[in-house]
Amino acid sequence: MNRSAHQKTLPVGRFAPSPTGWLHxxxxxxxxxxxxxxxxAGGSWLVRMEDLDRARLVxxxxxxxxxxxxxxxxxxxxxxxxxxxxxxLYQAALERLQRQxxxxxxxxxxxxxxxxxxxxxVDGPIYSGRCRQPEQRRRTRDSAWRLRVAPLAVRFxxxxxxxxxxxxxxxxxxxxxxxxxxxxxxxxxxxxxxxDQGVTQVxxxxxxxxxxxxxxxxxxxxxxxxxxxxxxxxxxxADGRKISKSAAxxxxxxxxxxxxxxxxxxxxxLAFLGQNLPPQFPPQASPAQIITWACQSFDLRRxxxxxxxxxxxxxxxxxxxxxxxx
Ligand SMILES: [Zn+2]
Numbered sequence: 044m045n046r047s048a049h050q051k052t053l054p055v056g057r058f059a060p061s062p063t064g065w066l067h068x069x070x071x072x073x074x075x076x077x078x079x080x081x082x083x084a085g086g087s088w089l090v091r092m093e094d095l096d097r098a099r100l101v102x103x104x105x106x107x108x109x110x111x112x113x114x115x116x117x118x119x120x121x122x123x124x125x126x127x128x129x130x131x132l133y134q135a136a137l138e139r140l141q142r143q144x145x146x147x148x149x150x151x152x153x154x155x156x157x158x159x160x161x162x163x164x165v166d167g168p169i170y171s172g173r174c175r176q177p178e179q180r181r182r183t184r185d186s187a188w189r190l191r192v193a194p195l196a197v198r199f200x201x202x203x204x205x206x207x208x209x210x211x212x213x214x215x216x217x218x219x220x221x222x223x224x225x226x227x228x229x230x231x232x233x234x235x236x237x238x239d240q241g242v243t244q245v246x247x248x249x250x251x252x253x254x255x256x257x258x259x260x261x262x263x264x265x266x267x268x269x270x271x272x273x274x275x276x277x278x279x280x281a282d283g284r285k286i287s288k289s290a291a292x293x294x295x296x297x298x299x300x301x302x303x304x305x306x307x308x309x310x311x312x313l314a315f316l317g318q319n320l321p322p323q324f325p326p327q328a329s330p331a332q333i334i335t336w337a338c339q340s341f342d343l344r345r346x347x348x349x350x351x352x353x354x355x356x357x358x359x360x361x362x363x364x365x366x367x368x369x
């Protein structure tokens with residue numbers, strides 16, 4: 044993507060939901076924060092559907108997500124990108140890594156990996172590296188592709204969580220960039236898209252903090268610039284579970300929310316982010332009025348980086364009529 048010198052100075056943010064369900068409170072918080080951080084600096088804001096995992100897709104969830112974003116007043120720039128339509132882009136990145144001799148085919152099953160692993164890392168058992176050696180390689184018809192990681196530490200400064208450091212070889216191991224079933228891995232597709240779309244600001248949930256070093260490492264190998272990262276506090280249920288999209292987990296916003304419902308969720312999401320509306324703010328304000336205020340006033344320093352409960356009992360938005368995916 045070619046950008047003029049002027050455009051380069053403006054941030055490009057993005058929101059990248061998986062259409063495996065509707066927006067939930069956690070994804071609304073993420074969308075809102077990434078929107079405000081990009082827009083408050085005059086930047087653009089993109090929406091990307093991370094729909095590579097066909098087995099988990101919910102039919103029509105992408106349309107519902109877009110309708111909900113519009114109802115919330117979170118209006119995006121340009122066309123919506125669907126990862127499922129960008130496979131040649133990921134294939135090109137894979138081939139580039141292949142030419143650099145950075146990746147190797149691995150035919151190990153999950154059971155074999157677990158049995159041969161000596162350590163547990165951020166994502167479960169660390170791969171032993173067996174298939175790195177051609178003479179030991181398990182040759183199967185459907186091999187995964189793994190990235191060989193160097194024994195070095197990746198460091199970066201997260202805009203909210205502070206200094207981060209991950210030793211990839213010790214904490215993650217050689218990781219998969221294309222699965223045995225041919226599906227490109229999240230760890231490859233996401234940084235490749237961020238680079239291709241010119242994203243300069245990645246704002247997302249704190250559960251992805253452990254993936255960031257891998258994505259920075261891949262961007263370096265692919266000769267791409269590194270965006271700024273902000274990992275938001277996770278929104279938890281009262282019992283400490285992460286709010287997820289699964290099965291009507293957080294019925295905080297119907298598929299076709301009314302302006303009142305959208306405004307109530309926005310107020311709750313802003314409060315979660317430490318951005319409290321002033322007392323004199325009109326109680327009947329529309330979603331658009333709330334968003335305008337939020338973009339003018341958003342201050343990352345007021346966000347508490349710690350995960351915490353977001354759905355207190357009796358909270359107004361929690362009483363919104365719930366509708367599970369049809
Ligand atoms: Zn293997």
